[in-house]
Amino acid sequence: GQNIDQPTEMTATEGAIVQINCTYQTSGFNGLFWYQQHAGEAPTFLSYNVLDGLEEKGRFSSFLSRSKGYSYLLLKELQMKDSASYLCAVRDEGQGSNYQLIWGAGTKLIIKP
Amino acid sequence: DTGVSQDPRHKITKRGQNVTFRCDPISEHNRLYWYRQTLGQGPEFLTYFQNEAQLEKSRLLSDRFSAERPKGSFSTLEIQRTEQGDSAMYLCASSRFGQGNEQYFGPGTRLTVT
Numbered sequence: 001g002q003n004i005d006q007p008t009e010m011t012a013t014e015g016a017i018v019q020i021n022c023t024y025q026t027s028g029f030n031g032l033f034w035y036q037q038h039a040g041e042a043p044t045f046l047s048y049n050v051l052d053g054l055e056e057k058g059r060f061s062s063f064l065s066r067s068k069g070y071s072y073l074l075l076k077e078l079q080m081k082d083s084a085s086y087l088c089a090v091r092d093e094g095q096g097s098n099y100q101l102i103w104g105a106g107t108k109l110i111i112k113p
Numbered sequence: 114d115t116g117v118s119q120d121p122r123h124k125i126t127k128r129g130q131n132v133t134f135r136c137d138p139i140s141e142h143n144r145l146y147w148y149r150q151t152l153g154q155g156p157e158f159l160t161y162f163q164n165e166a167q168l169e170k171s172r173l174l175s176d177r178f179s180a181e182r183p184k185g186s187f188s189t190l191e192i193q194r195t196e197q198g199d200s201a202m203y204l205c206a207s208s209r210f211g212q213g214n215e216q217y218f219g220p221g222t223r224l225t226v227t
Contacts, residue, residue: 004155033215042204042218043156087155100169101216103155 002026004104006088011110012078020073020107022088030093034062034073037085037106046073046086075109083111115139117219119205125225126195133191134222138207145188146216147180148204156204162188163210195226 003025012018024032031050035043049055049064049071061074073086085106092102118137126132138145143164148156159178161169164185177195182188192199202223206216 042220044218045215048215089155100158100161101156103157105153105155 002092002102004088004090004102006086006104006107008105009108009110011112012075014078014080014111014113016078017074017076018078018109020075020086020109022071022073022104024069024071024088024090024102024104026069026090026092026102028093029066030091032062032064032071032091033089033101034060034071035087035089037087039084043087078111080111080113083109085109117205117207117217119203119219119222121222122220123223123225125227128195128197128226130195131191131193132195132224133189134203134205134224135187135189136205136207136219137187138205139217140186142207142209142217143185144208144210144216145182146206146208147188147190148206150202150204150221159190192224195224197226200224200226 005023033048034046036046037043047055047062049062052064052066054061054063059076064071085108087106088104089101120135124132145162147159149159150156158171159174160180162182165182177193180190202221204221205219208214208216
C-alpha cells in the first residue's frame with residue numbers, strides 16, 4: 001500500500017530552526033516534493049529530491065534517504081510568514097503511473113514571536 | 114505567464130444539483146491535474162491530462178465525476194448529482210513535461226453542498 005506520514009503540528013520560535021520529517025512507504029519511487037500551503041491558499045512548490053542527499057535553497061533545505069524512505073524539510077531563520085502547512089508528496093511509479101503524486105496530510109507549522 | 118486560474122472561486126449548491134468548474138493552466142504547460150482537498154488533509158488526486166488525453170483517473174472517483182480538456186488548453190470538471198460529501202476545495206494544477214517539473218496550483222474552487 002501507499003502511506004506518507006508527517007507530524008500533524010509543530011511549533012517553533014521566530015529566528016530559530018525547525019526540521020519537518022516525512023516518511024513514506026510506496027510501491028515505487030520517482031521523486032519527492034515539498035510544498036508550502038498557507039491557510040485558504042493553494043500549495044506552492046518548495047523543493048524536489050530524487051537522489052539521496054541535501055538540496056539547499058536559501059533558508060530552506062530538503063534531504064532525502066531513499067533506502068530509509070525518509071525526507072526532511074529544514075527551515076532556518078524562521079519568520080512569522082513561515083507559519084503554514086508543509087506538504088510532502090511522493091511520485092509513486094509503482095502504481096503503473098509516472099504522473100500521480102501521493103500526498104501526506106501536511107504539517108501545520110506555528111511560529112511564535 | 115498569469116498563473117493557473119480557476120472559476121468560480123466559490124460555489125454553493127443544493128444536494129442533487131450538477132456543478133461544473135473550469136481551470137485555465139499556464140499556457141505552455143501540457144500537463145493538467147485535478148485534486149480535491151478537505152480541511153487538514155493533503156490534496157487527493159482525481160485525474161490527469163497530458164494535452165487533451167485523460168491519462169489517469171483515480172480509482173476512488175465515482176462515475177458522477179467527469180473531466181474534459183477538449184483542445185488541450187482549459188479543462189472542466191463536472192460533478193453530477195452532488196452529495197454533501199463532495200464539499201471540498203477542488204484544486205487544479207499544471208506542469209511542463211518532465212518528471213522533476215513541479216506542479217503549479219490554481220487558487221481552487223471551494224464547493225459547499227447544502
